[in-house]
Amino acid sequence: MTMFKTSLAGFVALAALAAPASAQDGAAYFNGKTVNYIVATAPGGGYDSYGRLVAEFMQKHLPGSTFVVRNMPGAGHLIGTNALYASKPDGLTLGTFNTGLIYNQLVANEGVKFDLNKFSWIGKAASDARVFAVASQSPIKTWADLVGAKEPVNFSTAGVGSASYVETVILTKALKLPIRIQTGYNGADDQLAMRRGEIVGSIASRSSYDQFVKNGYGRYIAQIGGADKDTPQLNTLVKDANGLELIALIESTSEIARLTAAPPAVPAPQLAALRDAYKKAMEDADLQARAEKLERPVEPLYGDDIAKMIAAALKQSPETVALLKESMSKK
């Protein structure tokens, strides 16, 4: 089965090389068809907002098509992603999920029934830089303060095995940070806990903390990825080679956020048409205006670039994989 799929993918890749300008023929295929867009989380929140925006504007740029958004939440995006991977590769099912699943695949976690290398990548809409956010009442004001802290400080994460937990554990271990991890903080629990003072900081996506910092409740002491000038990049503060490797892994994961993918081996003309429509959607002034109002930045990348970045992120040294494995579950 897998071999068949692989050879099919190879064949499709060859076909794509042979007929590169098939977007036009492919677009006609979608006329009168319904496309399901799977969002691997519940309604509301980032993935849902981006998913609905992408679906609406891809429909606009694929004449005659109807896009339907389906939320398939559960098991930290695994249910929706497995369903997307297993769906028929006719170009009529697309979807979006958390890039943090890279970690799950790297350690071959239970529940992973997909190979990220084989998805038909359409594009990504944004980057999701990570920050070290620290409560404003804490004496820790800079990266040096954190590294030099005499007592370990409490950092919050979501549940053990979640992307936020994995990133916090690997950075804490590799950089030997004085951080004590408190798990089980979901949604905005961590921000309230930082205001109460029981939690000092969190390694989180910058977009979820901007409001918090703007309100004066916290500050950033380091950042991974993104182009913001107000916070030093973590890889300029760290010298350890192993640490830099892990920071690069997190950066590449953060780079490919809010992605759109189709199941493996979508026929070349349909895939070309989907990528074309996605690109037009991202360049659509209306979409950009809407995204700006939603405070959801648009920094797109397309098709093969994503495939390359995913492939690079999935090539990690055995040491890194071992560290990830260790951090996926407690003991």
Place this chain on the structure above:
Amino acid sequence: MVDAIGAGLWALVGNPQTMGLMLIAVLIGLIVGATPGIGGRLSIALAIPFVFGMDMTQGAVFLLTMHAVNGTSGQISSIMFGVPGDGDDAATTIDGYPMAKKGEAGRALGASITASGVGGIIGAGVFAVMIPLLEPVVLAFSPAEFFLLAILGITFIAFLAGKGQIFKGMIVGLFGMMLATVGMDPQTGTARYAGDYLFLWDGLSLVTAVLAIFAVPEMISLAARGGSISALSAETAHFSYRQLFQGVLEVPRHWFLALRTSIIGAMIGMVPGLGGSAAAWMCYGHAVQTSKHPERFGHGAVEGVIAPETASNAKEGGSLLPTLFFGIPGSSGMAVLMGAFLILGIQPGPAMMTTNLDLVWTLIWALVVGNLIAVSFLLFITRWVALLTFVNGAMLVPFILVLVTVGAYANEGQWENLVILLVISVVGWGLMRWDWPRAPFVIGLVLGKIAEESLHKALGLWGLGFFTRPLSLVLIGMIAVTIAYALYNNLRGKNAMPVGAGS
């Protein structure tokens, strides 16, 4: 301040367009709320594209009203058919459905709808009063207090079970707590009791469990018994607007209870971390615990309808507080609402107090007016809706079972939940058949999870000494008193078992 109060009201009622939008929002909110399995969060997520064109005030009023009246209509199917739309409504079912069986659907609906409205309005009042106290109150509750609050809620099981049934109640409650451990454990990253089934990683679906424990057994019983839901015919039950208004008057008759449960509900809403269903259940427990006749509960006590309904609407006002003034949403529904506020150009945070005070008051007024509209509308149509309880069960049961199935599926969109529905329904039917209390099951399921998670957090943060914080000590005192009172009551009342229990 007084200027802002007036300006806020005028911005709402002085503008026909805003009022028109509000009417639409109330209707949508009521329809979504009446449909089992679909939450208010989905309706806001779907409404977001429509608010792009609206101005700040109108958009915010539209979304908030839609969200706030959601809980007002969910009770209709809970009371009439024993089919709760979500975890909050399940508490209303326990006494609401027995009332319908006695031919008192009109009275139960009158009381519950009015209670929702009163709860929503008092919730708005609590919102207004608490603005200056928000910071110290919200920040006083940490995982240690959440754990103790959950334990306090669990001790109410002793009262819910009815006299002489305390051990049955504890067994059922423990069974609920046991099922609360199903799923991915956030402390170890291990999937517990989930086998190879990914859909169990997020725990047992509360809506499915509640439908299985309450709705399905009642439908089996109705089908087996024959006749209609109401044991009395429409004529003998004197079904009319009059009965409805009797129900409405029950709320002022129990005004002190309604006031207390509204305030408790609003406070629970204000402190993020306890979750939505906890408010309704803790207030139901509170009503039983403080009643002079706790044995009437579960058999159609009107207080058992008033308490959870006031709480579930009042918590909306409460949960808006940290969302607006901290920019930290108190629930997943509020997180979506906050996202929508950002689109409208509202920046939630402490600056709201100074820059947007008029808008804050408009929102408070929107809660009040929206609840009033919803209540009047529902009271008006309920007369006809409630007649369904007099329809022959043979015609009704298939439709209701479809409603139950759709509810169990639609909530998470996973067919596997239908299997869970079937399995737990057998348990629910067994409990009903042999007259075991069912409410403790849901309490165990809802609060067991909160208790476990917050205990782990508290131990991680402070070690074993976590309960020596001052507020924790107060809560421990309350728990001790509750348990002592329950034991005293139960042992003393052992020989005075009420007649007709469980019929």
